[in-house]
Amino acid sequence: MPRTSRIQGLRDLTVEARRKSVAEAAGVDPESIAAFDPAHGLGLGHADHMIENVAGILGVPLGIATNFVVNRAEVLVPMATEEASVVAAASNAAKIARVHGGFTTSSTAPVMQAQVQIVGVADPEAGRVRLLEAREELIALANAQDERLVEFGGGVRDIAVRLVSSRVGTYVVAHLQVDVRDAMGANAVNTMAEAVAGRAADIAGGRPLLRILTNKADLRLCRARAVFDAATLGGAEVVDDIIHAAALAEADPYRAATHNKGIMNGVSAVVLATGNDTRAVEAGAHSHAISESGRYTSLSRFERDSDGNVVATLELPMPVGLVGGATKVHPAAQAALTLLGVRTAAELAEIITAVGLAQNFAAVRALATEGIQRGHMALHARNIATTVGATAEEVPAVVARIIADKKVHADHAERVLADLRAGR
Numbered sequence: 001m002p003r004t005s006r007i008q009g010l011r012d013l014t015v016e017a018r019r020k021s022v023a024e025a026a027g028v029d030p031e032s033i034a035a036f037d038p039a040h041g042l043g044l045g046h047a048d049h050m051i052e053n054v055a056g057i058l059g060v061p062l063g064i065a066t067n068f069v070v071n072r073a074e075v076l077v078p079m080a081t082e083e084a085s086v087v088a089a090a091s092n093a094a095k096i097a098r099v100h101g102g103f104t105t106s107s108t109a110p111v112m113q114a115q116v117q118i119v120g121v122a123d124p125e126a127g128r129v130r131l132l133e134a135r136e137e138l139i140a141l142a143n144a145q146d147e148r149l150v151e152f153g154g155g156v157r158d159i160a161v162r163l164v165s166s167r168v169g170t171y172v173v174a175h176l177q178v179d180v181r182d183a184m185g186a187n188a189v190n191t192m193a194e195a196v197a198g199r200a201a202d203i204a205g206g207r208p209l210l211r212i213l214t215n216k217a218d219l220r221l222c223r224a225r226a227v228f229d230a231a232t233l234g235g236a237e238v239v240d241d242i243i244h245a246a247a248l249a250e251a252d253p254y255r256a257a258t259h260n261k262g263i264m265n266g267v268s269a270v271v272l273a274t275g276n277d278t279r280a281v282e283a284g285a286h287s288h289a290i291s292e293s294g295r296y297t298s299l300s301r302f303e304r305d306s307d308g309n310v311v312a313t314l315e316l317p318m319p320v321g322l323v324g325g326a327t328k329v330h331p332a333a334q335a336a337l338t339l340l341g342v343r344t345a346a347e348l349a350e351i352i353t354a355v356g357l358a359q360n361f362a363a364v365r366a367l368a369t370e371g372i373q374r375g376h377m378a379l380h381a382r383n384i385a386t387t388v389g390a391t392a393e394e395v396p397a398v399v400a401r402i403i404a405d406k407k408v409h410a411d412h413a414e415r416v417l418a419d420l421r422a423g424r
């Protein structure tokens with residue numbers, strides 16, 4: 001069977017049957033994703049080597065988003081999240097995007113930057129020039145810290161020097177711009193920064209202070225683009241309202257914060273599923289969402305194309321890796337990468353960006369039409385039924401009633417559960 005992300009009725013299967021169906025559709029050995037099952041996933045022994053004072057493991061649901069076509073390839077996307085309707089929303093938008101070929105993505109080279117702050121430079125402008133004169137020496141010193149990275153074709157691509165004025169003085173800040181290939185790269189560039197800091201400070205004529213990467217990873221950008229069909233959406237008026245909803249997010253930081261949270265619903269779920277650093281990706285995204293005028297704005301743009309369809313685009317930093325951090329040691333993260341079938345960090349980063357755009361579009365489409373609650377709360381109702389004590393066997397009946405009653409909240413669920421148990 002050719003690889004496909006269109007799986008009918010996946011939601012109606014048991015978890016085990018769903019995992020088997022996903023493996024078959026993705027063309028992978030079911031054993032290669034067995035680690036999605038906690039019984040075969042991260043063990044306490046593993047966990048005890050990952051962080052400090054380990055006392056247990058927090059399980060997070062891992063769902064599979066369907067319908068995705070990215071650069072003409074079918075891909076099933078593992079998403080780790082505690083939030084209902086996120087996986088459904090991404091799958092829904094991906095289904096609509098298929099009408100016009102799915103998502104097209106691209107990315108820059110995987111360049112991460114480390115900063116070296118130099119304080120106390122009497123002549124900062126000249127200090128900057130002196131550092132740039134020593135470019136080759138500093139690059140060689142930094143690359144010597146990671147021969148393995150250089151072997152893989154990575155290493156320092158350039159050095160930039162900025163002068164940053166603060167309330168307490170002007171700092172000379174050197175940036176090591178490092179191609180980190182398939183790593184996320186934080187540890188790699190931090191090691192380089194610590195190695196060159198002393199020499200750089202001597203050259204600049206000051207004292208080294210901070211030596212750390214920046215998570216504003218704006219030299220490691222990914223882009224996604226998709227066309228959402230006007231007829232499928234319900235016509236020109238719906239398109240207009242979707243455009244208006246996105247335009248508000250572009251203009252208003254209050255709306256942009258939630259619009260971008262919608263994007264990160266998708267992004268962070270795949271970042272987490274693949275054992276990558278969600279905090280780094282989120283910090284990078286929000287630091288990138290600053291307009292030329294300095295205002296916090298939306299990360300994505302929605303326009304109407306010449307055929308009246310919605311064209312959505314998203315660009316953001318995407319510092320994720322296939323090696324490094326937890327990715328290599330977490331069995332479920334390895335399974336996630338197997339299911340995705342990615343060969344490079346750039347491929348992973350671009351799929352994540354496409355999922356962020358899908359999530360964003362699904363949310364804005366729901367908000368601009370019926371509102372978020374019908375779809376979201378219908379799926380959240382299962383959590384509410386469980387919260388009030390319904391057993392797995394009782395959940396479907398409680399969910400059906402509270403949705404039918406249009407009262408999807410805990411106190412009504414309690415009454416419904418009591419009625420069901422009393423045979424009413």
Ligand SMILES: CC(C)(COP(=O)([O-])OP(=O)([O-])OC[C@H]1O[C@@H](n2cnc3c(N)ncnc32)[C@H](O)[C@@H]1OP(=O)([O-])[O-])[C@@H](O)C(=O)NCCC(=O)NCCSC(=O)C[C@@](C)(O)CC(=O)[O-]
Pocket residue numbers: 007008009011066067083084085086087088089090091092093095258259260261262263265359360362363364366367372374375376379
């Ligand atoms: C929730 C839907 C998808 C329902 O939408 P619907 O039209 O009722 O769904 P449907 O039953 O017609 O199914 C359409 C497709 O959605 C998927 N789908 C649908 N249901 C399921 C399910 N149970 N399990 C798995 N997949 C599901 C599935 O792909 C399905 O097609 P298929 O593949 O079956 O041919 C829609 O209302 C939606 O997309 N809503 C957006 C929900 C959302 O954004 N949730 C995120 C949480 S809210 C939030 O925090 C973000 C926000 C809103 O604040 C961001 C912002 O403000 O911008």
Ligand SMILES: NC(=O)C1=CN([C@@H]2O[C@H](COP(=O)(O)OP(=O)(O)OC[C@H]3O[C@@H](n4cnc5c(N)ncnc54)[C@H](O)[C@@H]3O)[C@@H](O)[C@H]2O)C=CC1
Pocket residue numbers: 146148149152154180181182183184185186187188189190213215277279280321323324325326
């Ligand atoms: N975002 C942040 O502010 C910070 C994040 N971190 C953590 O750093 C970790 C990621 O840092 P990394 O340097 O990626 O981790 P790492 O040090 O585990 O792996 C990177 C190393 O892997 C080697 N390598 C092997 N194969 C490679 C390939 N194909 N491409 C590139 N390198 C290859 C290289 O020597 C490279 O230096 C994450 O766990 C992250 O949470 C650490 C400090 C700060």
